Amino acid sequence: MNTQKEMYGQTEKQVLAAWKQVRPFYRKNPELYIAAVLSDAQHMLSIADYDNANKYINKAKLLLFKRIK
Numbered sequence: 475m476n477t478q479k480e481m482y483g484q485t486e487k488q489v490l491a492a493w494k495q496v497r498p499f500y501r502k503n504p505e506l507y508i509a510a511v512l513s514d515a516q517h518m519l520s521i522a523d524y525d526n527a528n529k530y531i532n533k534a535k536l537l538l539f540k541r542i543k
Contacts, residue, residue, distance in 0.1 A: 482536065483529040489536055504541065508534050 478485045493507065500507045515530035 481529065481532045483526065483533075486536060489533050490540065493537060508537050508541075511537065 482489050511530055511534045515527045518527035518530060
């Protein structure tokens with residue numbers, strides 16, 4: 475994968491902006507948002523949409539790593 479759009483389906487900035495937008499709803503449990511992203515990946519796998527499943531997994535990993543910093 476060469477670009478952020480290939481990795482996430484959008485730019486890294488857009489992924490993080492989406493998180494910031496819903497962050498107030500997940501104040502005490504931000505991991506629930508990441509779990510929701512992984513649930514989206516599971517759904518994509520169930521319908522054999524492997525490319526989008528991979529993008530959702532990459533988004534979840536990005537959020538995990540950014541949260542650690």
